[in-house]
Amino acid sequence: MTLHAGAPMPEQLRHWMRAKAHPARSVPCPHCGAAAHKPCRLRTRNGFKTEPHPQRISEWAKTTACCPACQVEPGIDCHDDGWARATVHARRYQEAEETAA
Template identity: 35%
Template sequence: MTTRAQRRFPELEQPCAWCHAIPGEQCTRARNEPKREPHPGRRDAWVAAHTDCPACHAPAGTGCIAPTGFPYPGVHPERAQAAADTYRQALEADSRDVPERRR
């Protein structure tokens, strides 16, 4: 069973390159205080791991490529939106049979 934070932030399944949080743990600030949201790099890593990029056609599991041929910093906005839409649809489909869910 996943926690509410893991359902809200699916990127928690990726390790964080910024604060070195392990998969499943929340990101932390410089003084080891937990952050409300994961670091942007962790979100980008999750998007790149699970979604093909419609802008540069990079397959899931690889980073985006800039028009110059060099690696793109982060992910293209189109890829991030596609990942958010796919995750939202999957979450909606998984929660349809929950008896307590309001409709």
């Protein structure tokens, strides 16, 4: 009996199957440690969340979009008058969603 790996999935099919998932799943979750393209995990039990953690959505917006509010490039934290923010500006979320669409 010969074991072999199946054919690789075409990129169009992979995109169609992931289209229902939130685009923030493309980055690892800093809150629960879920890998990219995997759902966020619940810490209290062995379950999964249907939506990503807010920290993951913030990280996704930071890595994919420029911030119109504080004029920083993707990958750089948002700031208020030179002080780094824990989350990104709301306008950066909108920019990231427009980029993903």
